[in-house]
Amino acid sequence: xxxxxxxxxxxxxxxxxxxxxxxxxxxxxxxxxxxxxxxxxxxxxxxxxxxxxxxxxxxxxxxxxxxxxxxxxxxxxxxxxxxxxxxxxxxxxxxxxxxxxxxxxxxxxxxxxxxxxxxxxxxxxxxxxxxxxxxxxxxxxxxxxxxxxxxxxxxxxxxxxxxxxxxxxxxxxxxxxxxxxxxxxxxxxxxxxxxxxxxxxxxxxxxxxxxxxxxxxxxxxxxxxxxxxxxxxxxxxxxxxxxxxxxxxx
Ligand SMILES: [Mg+2]
Numbered sequence: 001x002x003x004x005x006x007x008x009x010x011x012x013x014x015x016x017x018x019x020x021x022x023x024x025x026x027x028x029x030x031x032x033x034x035x036x037x038x039x040x041x042x043x044x045x046x047x048x049x050x051x052x053x054x055x056x057x058x059x060x061x062x063x064x065x066x067x068x069x070x071x072x073x074x075x076x077x078x079x080x081x082x083x084x085x086x087x088x089x090x091x092x093x094x095x096x097x098x099x100x101x102x103x104x105x106x107x108x109x110x111x112x113x114x115x116x117x118x119x120x121x122x123x124x125x126x127x128x129x130x131x132x133x134x135x136x137x138x139x140x141x142x143x144x145x146x147x148x149x150x151x152x153x154x155x156x157x158x159x160x161x162x163x164x165x166x167x168x169x170x171x172x173x174x175x176x177x178x179x180x181x182x183x184x185x186x187x188x189x190x191x192x193x194x195x196x197x198x199x200x201x202x203x204x205x206x207x208x209x210x211x212x213x214x215x216x217x218x219x220x221x222x223x224x225x226x227x228x229x230x231x232x233x234x235x236x237x238x239x240x241x242x243x244x245x246x247x248x249x250x
Pocket of ligand 1: 011176
């Protein structure tokens with residue numbers, strides 16, 4: 001056991017892997033299948049992510065799209081259902097974990113820390129993701145889908161995780177990639193380490209205890225953007241996480 005750190009609470013989308021890229025590919029395939037002259041590149045998708053929910057995102061895009069045919073709510077719903085089918089198929093083909101994720105999970109497990117997953121992704125997609133990335137059986141607790149009534153940035157999912165693990169906020173550390181995720185964990189009283197990704201690097205994380213480009217691997221360290229050892233390149237390990245947590249409690 002390391003210091004007073006008892007558990008790591010992980011977000012999935014954007015933190016364990018860049019799954020938003022799989023969503024984007026699924027949207028683009030669904031558009032092509034339906035004969036729509038539409039392609040969402042990374043810059044466009046980054047702005048569209050400000051609209052939460054797939055159907056809502058498509059409708060928002062169509063409002064400003066020059067040359068797109070008008071779609072009824074039923075057609076948008078059908079397009080979105082097909083997108084979800086394609087997402088599940090693409091996810092089953094595999095997605096890479098972000099640097100340092102696999103190493104740190106096993107390092108923490110070996111040290112006796114408990115591991116929890118706190119995500120609003122559906123339980124079916126979580127299962128496929130864990131199976132394809134070699135993480136089945138790694139997490140002691142999985143909170144997925146509509147397990148709480150309100151999504152992040154509401155703290156409900158993190159409060160539930162702490163309750164289930166019978167831990168106080170100062171005994172755990174949350175790992176997130178986005179501002180909404182950071183706020184959810186922060187409002188639950190948790191110290192938070194943020195590794196911003198492709199679609200969240202432009203966001204602000206002033207409430208975070210530390211912000212790293214990624215968790216890092218030997219030979220490919222992450223850069224500490226904020227928090228303990230700012231400006232350094234490092235491979236995030238349990239000693240660093242304990243430092244982050246200790247920094248929070250002082
Ligand atoms: Mg996320």
